[in-house]
């Protein structure tokens with residue numbers, strides 16, 4: 001019995017049999033690697049992209065305005081509500097089931113990698129049971145290098161993730177400290193190596209540029225180091241300097257406000 005089926009039974013949750021059957025059938029196909037709906041893949045019908053937001057982080061980075069909270073105290077309630085909502089989707093869209101066909105699934109946040117492997121497995125089981133991931137679908141998890149290890153990354157591959165997005169932001173320790181990141185350069189390097197060893201051949205590496213105090217030389221150094229790891233996707237975000245953003249509420253003596261005057 002899969003983790004989600006067991007979790008539902010343990011919590012005395014009773015869903016319509018059709019939904020459970022669909023989930024079990026789909027989940028079984030996923031775990032055996034069997035293609036879900038090849039006929040849909042060739043039908044040229046538009047496919048959805050599924051984004052699942054995990055709103056937890058180890059701690060809040062001062063520049064961040066994504067919705068997330070520090071700590072995972074509400075993790076259990078959240079995972080429960082999320083899986084319930086997903087498992088109800090097939091019934092909600094019973095009249096137009098094609099809407100559940102997806103060619104991408106992205107587990108983002110927040111920091112999805114703060115969740116345990118068991119919780120991640122429950123979420124993925126519910127997703128695979130509720131939506132039809134088309135053959136070749138890109139299935140991504142976003143990770144913070146300070147929250148993973150080799151075993152966790154291998155586990156993600158087993159759960160069906162075929163793409164990983166690593167939030168490096170910078171390879172410069174001073175920049176990481178300034179940004180309030182929980183990870184070090186060493187953590188990022190280890191994450192990249194473990195990801196390759198785990199079998200990820202589609203890796204995204206996030207960087208931030210125009211960090212207050214960052215010189216052109218240090219940005220180019222960051223870029224050169226990132227390229228050395230040959231990521232498949234290298235998104236670079238300009239550091240948020242908008243006065244309305246949370247990192248400007250830290251206080252007049254903060255490093256942010258000092259640099260803002262430059």
Ligand code: SF4
Nearest residue numbers: 057060061064109110
């Ligand atoms: S880890 Fe990412 S989502 Fe979480 S607070 Fe920092 S920038 Fe925001």
